[in-house]
Amino acid sequence: MSEASVPHRPVLYQEIILALRPHSPGRYVDATVGAGGHAAGILEASSPKGELLGLDPDPQALALASQRLSIFGERVHLVQASYVTLKEQLAVLGWQEVDGIVFDLGVSSMQLDTPERGFSFSAEGKLDMRFDPCQDTTAEDLVNHLPEEELARILWEYGEERYARRIARAIVQARPLHTTRELAELVARIVGGKRERIHPATRTFQALRIAVNRELEAIETVLPQAVECLKAGGRLAVISFHSLEDRLVKHFFRRESRDCLCPPEQPVCTCGHKASLREVTRHPIEASDEEVRENPRARSARLRVAEKIALA
Numbered sequence: 001m002s003e004a005s006v007p008h009r010p011v012l013y014q015e016i017i018l019a020l021r022p023h024s025p026g027r028y029v030d031a032t033v034g035a036g037g038h039a040a041g042i043l044e045a046s047s048p049k050g051e052l053l054g055l056d057p058d059p060q061a062l063a064l065a066s067q068r069l070s071i072f073g074e075r076v077h078l079v080q081a082s083y084v085t086l087k088e089q090l091a092v093l094g095w096q097e098v099d100g101i102v103f104d105l106g107v108s109s110m111q112l113d114t115p116e117r118g119f120s121f122s123a124e125g126k127l128d129m130r131f132d133p134c135q136d137t138t139a140e141d142l143v144n145h146l147p148e149e150e151l152a153r154i155l156w157e158y159g160e161e162r163y164a165r166r167i168a169r170a171i172v173q174a175r176p177l178h179t180t181r182e183l184a185e186l187v188a189r190i191v192g193g194k195r196e197r198i199h200p201a202t203r204t205f206q207a208l209r210i211a212v213n214r215e216l217e218a219i220e221t222v223l224p225q226a227v228e229c230l231k232a233g234g235r236l237a238v239i240s241f242h243s244l245e246d247r248l249v250k251h252f253f254r255r256e257s258r259d260c261l262c263p264p265e266q267p268v269c270t271c272g273h274k275a276s277l278r279e280v281t282r283h284p285i286e287a288s289d290e291e292v293r294e295n296p297r298a299r300s301a302r303l304r305v306a307e308k309i310a311l312a
Contacts, residue, residue, distance in 0.1 A: 010034065011301045012285065016041065016042075019237045019281075020099075020102060022100065025046075026050045026098075026100065027051050027053075027098045028053070030042065030052060031083035032056060032103050033065045034056060034064075034065065035064040035065055036065035039068075040069060051076070053089060054077065055078075055082070055086070055089060057135075064110070079092075084222050084225075087225050098231065100230075101234075102237045102238075102239075103219075107209060109295075121199055121205050124180060124181045126140065126178065127139040127140035127143055127177065127183060132213075135213075140177070143175075144175050144177060148169060152164045152167075155204055155207045158207035158216070159206045167186075167190050170189075187200050187201040188200040210244070215245070216248060223252045227256060235280065236306050236308070238304050239301055240284075241301060242300065250284075253277060253304060259274055277308060278309050279304075286303075287301050
C-alpha cells in the first residue's frame with residue numbers, strides 16, 4: 001500500500017497504544033476497527049505473536065481495514081458485525097479472555113467524507129446515516145414517519161438541541177424530506193443566526209445518527225460484556241466524541257470501580273456488588289494542540305481507560 005493510500009492516523013493513536021500496553025502473545029479487540037489505524041498500531045506493538053479481532057458493521061470500513069492490515073496475515077481476524085456481539089465473536093474464535101479492548105465511538109471521518117452515506121450536512125446525499133447498510137431503518141424513515149413529539153424527544157435527548165420542538169414542528173410541516181441538504185437548510189432557517197460556533201444542523205444530525213444506529217443502547221449493552229471478556233490486568237479504552245457517550249462511559253467506570261452501590265446513608269451493604277475495574281484515567285485524556293491542528297475532529301475526543309481487577 002502506498003503512503004498516499006494509507007488512511008490518516010486515527011484520533012489519540014499514541015494514547016491508545018500506551019493505554020493498552022500491547023505485548024506478544026497478547027490478544028486484543030478493536031471493536032470499532034474502521035480503516036484499521038488503531039488496530040495496526042496494536043498489532044505492530046504486539047509483534048510477533050499478538051492477535052487482534054476487529055469488528056465493524058460497515059463493509060466499506062472493513063474493506064479498507066482488510067487492505068491495511070493484510071501485512072499481519074493470520075494475526076488479524078476481521079468480522080462484519082456490531083460490537084454488541086462481542087462475546088459471540090470471541091466464542092467463534094475460541095478466545096476465552098483478551099488482554100485489551102478499544103472502542104472509538106461515533107461516526108468516522110471516512111463516513112463523513114462519503115456524501116451518499118448521509119452523515120454530513122455539508123454535502124448532498126440521501127438521509128441514510130446507517131453504520132450497517134443492511135439495517136432497515138434510515139434517517140429518512142425517522143424524519144418522515146415519526147410523530148412530532150417523538151422526533152422532538154430524539155433531538156432533545158440525543159442532540160441536546162435546545163430548539164428541538166421548533167425543529168421537529170418544522171420537519172413535520174415540510175415532509176417529505178429526502179436529502180441531507182434539504183434537512184440542513186430547513187434547520188438552518190429555523191435556528192438562524194442563534195448558533196455561531198457550530199453549524200445549525202450539527203445537533204440534529206447527531207441526534208438522528210444516534211437514533212438510527214441505537215448507539216447509546218449499544219454502549220450500555222457492550223460495556224459489561226467487555227469487562228467480562230477481559231483478563232485480570234487487561235485494559236478497556238473508550239474514545240467518545242460527545243457528552244452523552246462520555247457520560248455513559250464515566251458512570252459505568254465509576255460504578256464498576258466501587259465495592260458497594262448501596263445508598264450512602266445505608267449502614268450495612270446489602271447489594272453484594274464487588275468492584276471489577278480500576279480507573280486508570282480519573283479524568284479523560286484529550287488530544288494535544290498539535291493533533292487538533294492536524295485533525296480538527298480530534299478536538300472533541302475524550303479517552304477513558306480502565307483496568308480489570310481480579311475478584312477477591
